[in-house]
Amino acid sequence: MNKKNPVRDHLLKMLDAGIRLDGRKADEIRTVEVTYGISNTAEGSALVKIGDTQVVAGVKLSVEKPFPDTPDEGIIMVNAELLPLSSSRFESGPPSIEAIELARVVDRGLRESKALDVKKLCLKKGEKVWGVSMDLCTINDAGNLLDAAGLAAIAALQDTVFPSYDGIEVNYKEKTGEKLPLSKTPIPFTVLKVGKYYIVDPLQEEMECFDARLTVTTTADGTICSLQKGGDAALTVEDIDTMIGLSLEKAEVLRNSL
Amino acid sequence: MAYTKRLDGRGMKEFRPIVAKAGVIKNADGSGYFKIGNTVAYAAVYGPRELHPKFLQDPSTGILRCNYNMMPFSGMGNRVKPGQNRRAKEISMVTEKALLPVVDLREFPNAVVDVFIELPQTDAGSRCAGICAASIALADAGIPMKDLVSAVSVGTVDGTIVVDLDYLEEAYECEQGVADIPIAYIPSTQEISLLQMDGEITKDMLVEALKIGEEACKEIIEIQKRALKEKYSVSGEGNE
Numbered sequence: 001m002n003k004k005n006p007v008r009d010h011l012l013k014m015l016d017a018g019i020r021l022d023g024r025k026a027d028e029i030r031t032v033e034v035t036y037g038i039s040n041t042a043e044g045s046a047l048v049k050i051g052d053t054q055v056v057a058g059v060k061l062s063v064e065k066p067f068p069d070t071p072d073e074g075i076i077m078v079n080a081e082l083l084p085l086s087s088s089r090f091e092s093g094p095p096s097i098e099a100i101e102l103a104r105v106v107d108r109g110l111r112e113s114k115a116l117d118v119k120k121l122c123l124k125k126g127e128k129v130w131g132v133s134m135d136l137c138t139i140n141d142a143g144n145l146l147d148a149a150g151l152a153a154i155a156a157l158q159d160t161v162f163p164s165y166d167g168i169e170v171n172y173k174e175k176t177g178e179k180l181p182l183s184k185t186p187i188p189f190t191v192l193k194v195g196k197y198y199i200v201d202p203l204q205e206e207m208e209c210f211d212a213r214l215t216v217t218t219t220a221d222g223t224i225c226s227l228q229k230g231g232d233a234a235l236t237v238e239d240i241d242t243m244i245g246l247s248l249e250k251a252e253v254l255r256n257s258l
Numbered sequence: 259m260a261y262t263k264r265l266d267g268r269g270m271k272e273f274r275p276i277v278a279k280a281g282v283i284k285n286a287d288g289s290g291y292f293k294i295g296n297t298v299a300y301a302a303v304y305g306p307r308e309l310h311p312k313f314l315q316d317p318s319t320g321i322l323r324c325n326y327n328m329m330p331f332s333g334m335g336n337r338v339k340p341g342q343n344r345r346a347k348e349i350s351m352v353t354e355k356a357l358l359p360v361v362d363l364r365e366f367p368n369a370v371v372d373v374f375i376e377l378p379q380t381d382a383g384s385r386c387a388g389i390c391a392a393s394i395a396l397a398d399a400g401i402p403m404k405d406l407v408s409a410v411s412v413g414t415v416d417g418t419i420v421v422d423l424d425y426l427e428e429a430y431e432c433e434q435g436v437a438d439i440p441i442a443y444i445p446s447t448q449e450i451s452l453l454q455m456d457g458e459i460t461k462d463m464l465v466e467a468l469k470i471g472e473e474a475c476k477e478i479i480e481i482q483k484r485a486l487k488e489k490y491s492v493s494g495e496g497n498e
């Protein structure tokens with residue numbers, strides 16, 4: 001990142017004094033709020049607010065043909081829409097690399113943690129399985145979209161109810177009351193390194209001037225199920241150790257808001 | 259069998275319950291939220307801002323650009339593929355034309371005012387909800403306007419005129435069929451700036467339906483005004 005960035009200089013000076021751009025401490029998370037069921041056309045949905053950042057997640061279920069290499073497993077798909085409604089930074093059009101990365105990091109956390117029992121999503125081996133389509137849409141971008149989206153994703157999955165299926169057609173108007181086979185709560189958590197400091201839950205201004213970024217997805221028992229390093233600077237093992245420690249500790253705050 | 263009782267028990271001229279808010283998206287220069295029954299629309303306005311590509315710029319006035327989009331999970335049945343399909347493109351265009359008569363962008367040559375409409379859930383009437391939300395958002399952004407625009411769908415179900423059809427009514431199977439007519443209305447000039455129709459109707463019924471639609475819009479505009487007043491009143495909380 002640009003070391004001459006005046007916002008970065010200012011942020012570093014403030015961090016020397018123990019605070020951030022909005023007066024928070026380096027390891028302080030903004031107020032987190034989860035609202036379930038914000039879309040009744042989705043099989044499951046949630047709105048997550050972290051400070052002024054707002055992300056909605058919606059789940060649609062459909063009956064699909066399984067992939068040939070996993071004939072008895074349901075299909076999970078995660079897509080992110082960084083809507084131009086949510087920030088002047090975003091434009092209409094094909095997904096940007098930022099949207100692709102966000103969706104893939106959330107996807108990996110869900111997949112690798114085995115939070116969803118995909119075998120239980122099998123209807124008929126090799127022929128029919130449930131497809132779980134997750135769409136993450138940003139409403140307002142005030143930084144830390146990834147963590148907000150990750151939390152919204154898991155909340156939407158918790159909210160999801162199967163529609164009725166008679167073996168031929170899905171009837172979306174009829175809900176069965178049956179929930180998804182979801183056993184874990186993988187939560188992605190992002191820590192930024194700026195100078196010698198580590199900060200959590202970054203504002204958009206802070207996301208424009210960090211050195212390195214590490215997103216760590218962990219489950220409630222402390223298992224790490226995905227990692228994503230970002231930013232131009234490299235990290236030492238000590239850095240990584242500290243950042244993962246911080247993620248494990250702070251992800252609990254997000255998890256407790258579910 | 260004539261349509262004497264509506265499927266959801268509403269009066270023939272009664273629209274579904276409305277919730278309207280202004281200033282729901284902090285990043286935007288103006289924003290609006292409009293919920294009518296189970297149809298929800300967010301609108302955000304960005305601008306006036308520089309217009310790219312440059313050849314689209316108009317040195318005599320700023321231009322209005324609307325973008326209507328359904329979130330992938332907002333449809334009644336299957337997932338809607340993200341990205342603009344033909345339907346969304348057309349609705350974006352008619353939304354623009356519905357709002358254009360009230361906005362005055364001559365003060366902003368070469369600039370663009372972008373309106374983004376997003377729907378997290380729909381149950382018919384989404385273009386009208388989008389126009390109502392967009393109108394609130396434009397006013398919230400301080401864009402020079404002659405009036406607000408209000409919109410609702412009117413139509414006939416089995417020969418009876420109704421206001422604000424929902425999805426079940428749109429799909430209702432009956433002898434005389436269903437006509438669905440989304441309109442947008444500008445109260446100060448008593449003009450209609452959006453008019454589309456699906457279905458069959460006689461000329462007399464159409465004119466009658468439009469008059470009933472105008473009355474509904476006059477009520478809806480008061481709800482839109484109230485949302486704006488709530489945001490800007492001294493006691494009211496500003497942004498959500």
